[in-house]
Amino acid sequence: MNQSEFIWQNGEFVAWDDAKVHVLTHGLHYGTGVFEGIRCYDTERGPAIFRNLDHLDRLERSAKLYYMELPYSAQQLRAATHELITRNDLRSCYIRPIAFRGYGQMGLNPLDSPIDVAIAAWEWGAYLGEQGKVDGVRAKVSSWERISPRSLIPHAKASGQYLNSVLAKIESLKAGYDEAILLDEHGHVCEGSGENIYVVRDGVIITPPQTASILDGISRRSVLQIARDLGYATLERDMARAELYSADEVFLTGTAAELVPVREIDDQAIGSGKPGEITRVLQNAFDDALHGRSERYREWLDVVDVREWASA
C-alpha cells in the first residue's frame, strides 16, 4: 500500500511504522472495533473530505451500538484528520478512522478494556480497478448469507462483522469474479461485500431499503439524492434475486469503490452487457460532486485548510 508519513493514534501523530498494537488487543481477538472509510479529493479549493461529519456521525453510532463511548468527539476527530492530511502532504486520499477495544483484559466482556482510536490516511486508487469503473465488473451472488439483524447489527460498521464480507469476497474471487452480492435469509438482495447495490428497470432506480440488512451507505444517500435531483424515479424496496438478472442496468456504490457499473452477474449479461446510460449519468454526476465540480453539492465537502494546519 501507499504509505504516508504519519498516523494519528490516541491523540498523537506517530510515524507510519510506529503505529502499533499489542497482540492481546481485544479487538484483534474478538473483532470489537468500529471504523469508517472516507475519501478526500483534490479539489479547486484544496483537499476536500466528502461528507466527513456524516461519516464521523456513523462512527459514533456504530460505537454506541457496541457499547463503546468514543474518547474523542466528532469535532476532535475532524480536526485530527485535517491535521493528518496536512502533515502527510496528501491531496487526495482514503481515510480510515478506527476505534477498538484495546489491551487490558482477555475474555468476552470488553467493558473494562480501553478504547483506542487511530486515523490513517493514504493514497488508494480504484477499489474495483480502473477498468471496472469504465467497463463494469462481473459479480457473483454469494453462497454466504448476509449477516442477519438477529445475530449482528448490519447497520453498524464494526470490524468483526466484516468476516461475512471477507468470506463472500474470497468466494467470488476464487470463482473468477470481481465482486460478491449477498442475499439475506429470505433471498432478498442486500449489498456487495463493501458496496450498496442498485438495479435500473424501465428508467426506475431501485435499491434495498434501510430496513434491509445493509449498511446505511453515505454514497448511497448521496447518489439517491443526485438521482432525484436529476429527475429520476427512485424506489427503496426489497429486491428479489431475479431482478438482478432481468435488470436493464446494475451498479454499486461505496466510498472506496465510488460508483461502479456491474456488467455481468452469475454469467448473465446485464442489459447489453455494457454500463447502462443512467449508470453513466449518475457516475459522472457523482464524480462531479466528489471532486467539487458541482456547485449544488458543495456543502458535502469539508475543505482542509492546509495553511491553517501547517501553522498549527
Ligand code: PPE
Ligand atoms: N456496504 C458495506 C458492507 C460497506 O462496507 C460499505 C463501505 C458500503 C456498503 C458503502 O458505504 P459508504 O462507503 O458509506 O457509501 N465499505 C468501505 C470499506 C471498504 C474496505 O475494503 O475496507 C468503504 O467503501 O470505504
